[in-house]
Amino acid sequence: METSLYHSKKQAGVNKQENQRQIKNNPFVTNLVSNPFLSANSSTEKPFLPTQKKENFFGSVKTSQSENPFLSQTNETNNTTPIQRLKEGDKQEPMGSNTNLEETQQQVEVQSKIDNGKNNIIQRYYDAKGTTSGTPYRITDDMTAAVKVGYPNHVLYAKSGKAAVSNANLSAVGSGIELEEESTSLDVIQGTQKKNLKKITVKNKQNNTEGNNMKLWDDCGDSAGVVVGGTNRTALHHNAITKGKAKTSATTPSLMKTEIMEKMMKRWLVMPSTSEETKKKIGNTLAKAVAKQLEINQTEKDFGAATTDADRERIGGIYWAKIDEYGNIMMSFYNTMSESKREEIDKYLQINKSANPNVGQGYTMSSGGQNYPRESTWNFHWGGVVMKSDDNKDNITLENYAMGGTTKVENDKWDFAMYGTEKKGQTFHEQHHDTKQHGDKPTTMVIEEK
Numbered sequence: 001m002e003t004s005l006y007h008s009k010k011q012a013g014v015n016k017q018e019n020q021r022q023i024k025n026n027p028f029v030t031n032l033v034s035n036p037f038l039s040a041n042s043s044t045e046k047p048f049l050p051t052q053k054k055e056n057f058f059g060s061v062k063t064s065q066s067e068n069p070f071l072s073q074t075n076e077t078n079n080t081t082p083i084q085r086l087k088e089g090d091k092q093e094p095m096g097s098n099t100n101l102e103e104t105q106q107q108v109e110v111q112s113k114i115d116n117g118k119n120n121i122i123q124r125y126y127d128a129k130g131t132t133s134g135t136p137y138r139i140t141d142d143m144t145a146a147v148k149v150g151y152p153n154h155v156l157y158a159k160s161g162k163a164a165v166s167n168a169n170l171s172a173v174g175s176g177i178e179l180e181e182e183s184t185s186l187d188v189i190q191g192t193q194k195k196n197l198k199k200i201t202v203k204n205k206q207n208n209t210e211g212n213n214m215k216l217w218d219d220c221g222d223s224a225g226v227v228v229g230g231t232n233r234t235a236l237h238h239n240a241i242t243k244g245k246a247k248t249s250a251t252t253p254s255l256m257k258t259e260i261m262e263k264m265m266k267r268w269l270v271m272p273s274t275s276e277e278t279k280k281k282i283g284n285t286l287a288k289a290v291a292k293q294l295e296i297n298q299t300e301k302d303f304g305a306a307t308t309d310a311d312r313e314r315i316g317g318i319y320w321a322k323i324d325e326y327g328n329i330m331m332s333f334y335n336t337m338s339e340s341k342r343e344e345i346d347k348y349l350q351i352n353k354s355a356n357p358n359v360g361q362g363y364t365m366s367s368g369g370q371n372y373p374r375e376s377t378w379n380f381h382w383g384g385v386v387m388k389s390d391d392n393k394d395n396i397t398l399e400n401y402a403m404g405g406t407t408k409v410e411n412d413k414w415d416f417a418m419y420g421t422e423k424k425g426q427t428f429h430e431q432h433h434d435t436k437q438h439g440d441k442p443t444t445m446v447i448e449e450k
Contacts, residue, residue: 138418139188140389143195145396145418146188152415154212156396157186157197158387166359166387173360173449174229176206177386177398202386202398207410215410216400220382223400223414224362227384228449235260235364235445238350240267251450253366253380254327257443258289260349261330285333292326324379328368335369335441352444353427357385357395361448363428369441378437382447383417383428395419395428 136149137157144162148155163179170177184199203210206226217223225231235256239246240263248259265282268274299322303315334342346352357363362384371377383397400414420426429444 137188139190140391140394140418141420142389142391142393143188143190143193144197144390145387145394146186146197147396147416147418152413154202154214154412154414154416156200156202156387156416157188158200159195159390160198162387162390163198163200169359170227170386175360175384176204176226176229177384178203178205179386180210200387209410213412214414215412216398216414218400218403218409218411218413220399220401221380222408223398224364224382224384224447225449227386227398228360228362228447230449232450233362233364233447234450235447236350236361237445238348240264240349247448247450252323253364253443253445254324256364256445256447257351257366257368258327258330260351260445261334264345264349265333281336282333285329288332289326289329292322292329296322296326324367327366331368331441331443350446352429355427355429355444355446356392356421357446357448359385359388361385361446363397363444364447365429365432365438365442365444367438367442369439371439372436375436377439381432381438386416393420393422394426395421397428 137146138149139146144159146157147153158181160181163181166179170179180201180203182199182201186197186199188195188197201211202214204214204216204226207215209215216226221231225233233251234247235250235253237246237248237260238244246263248256250256250259265286269279269282296319299315299319303312303319306312306315334345337345343353346354350356355363362382365381367377367379383399385395386398387396388394395418397417397419398414399417400411403409403411403413419428419431424430427444429442432438432444433442
């Protein structure tokens with residue numbers, strides 16, 4: 001099959017692949033080439049200047065769409081270019097050219113770091129009676145669900161009736177996953193409190209496999225796609241321009257985060273409370289992004305002029321490496337801020353530790369910042385949410401990892417995992433950040449099928 005730019009097997013000579021790659025028609029370059037400051041001070045445009053109310057860091061004045069001079073640049077319509085999907089070789093892989101065994105060992109290491117590292121506790125490991133003595137479990141704060149610790153983990157227990165609630169939400173998004181409550185039970189104990197949970201098994205309706213032998217794509221993106229109902233996904237966030245809930249046009253993690261942060265920078269540029277020094281720094285960031293976008297455009301032309309599959313594969317790798325560089329540039333201003341300021345922004349945008357998907361939605365982490373020495377760096381990770389605790393403080397995902405090879409296959413190495421949403425060290429963002437396999441400044445977002 002002829003290699004597609006949007007599904008090239010490698011990025012800049014390293015094994016970094018992506019599922020259902022789609023590149024949106026990026027309005028950033030067309031809106032910025034002539035004016036890296038987004039023409040916010042243009043005499044021909046009505047600038048957004050909410051001076052009638054006191055602003056906080058994000059501003060406090062809502063604007064109608066008719067008042068928003070950036071509406072045409074930040075609307076939520078889908079302006080992606082349809083991309084043909086590869087039938088083989090369309091997988092996420094880490095940096096380096098590792099053997100299948102080495103890559104399998106890396107995934108065990110990833111889960112081991114999550115299970116046994118400093119952030120390995122959801123509330124605490126309660127005594128879990130009814131199973132092999134000493135088996136550790138992660139148990140939700142409200143004791144309505146428990147997952148076994150270890151990789152790959154197929155063991156999930158939940159309060160009676162929770163599987164049916166999850167199935168209603170999963171069915172609503174066209175998920176290929178269905179949960180089934182069994183009679184086997186587990187008693188979980190915290191102090192004087194004791195609750196009885198039922199064993200939950202899982203079925204993949206797409207290939208009609210279930211239980212411990214259920215098969216799921218050996219790729220985080222495709223396996224999450226089975227959970228959320230597809231691989232044409234969007235990132236949910238708070239739109240800094242319209243001040244409402246929004247979805248990205250971009251479907252690639254590195255472009256999802258840049259679209260979200262682009263809106264935030266545009267907002268800062270037109271806020272009277274933003275200092276001239278800060279505006280200059282933002283302008284410099286956007287100007288660098290313009291230059292990188294021009295490189296990306298040239299690489300697209302080079303790809304179109306290529307005459308062999310080898311050249312297309314090589315140029316495609318360069319293209320996606322530049323997309324990642326573009327993402328790092330767009331996040332660079334935000335990344336220079338203090339941790340407390342970034343957390344304030346994260347809460348506002350609903351990203352990173354503040355990302356909290358519903359059942360049938362999921363997480364994606366886009367790698368960013370500097371890579372850790374002697375660690376394999378993955379370009380992204382995805383995980384679909386199949387259950388939430390009754391108090392909505394803990395999420396349970398169904399995940400799988402790339403196992404190497406050039407052909408996409410299904411296997412039984414999938415994993416139930418549990419993440420908190422409030423307590424320090426428990427979030428999906430912190431747990432996967434601390435594996436050191438997504439760079440030192442990754443971005444986590446809530447995703448759903450478009």
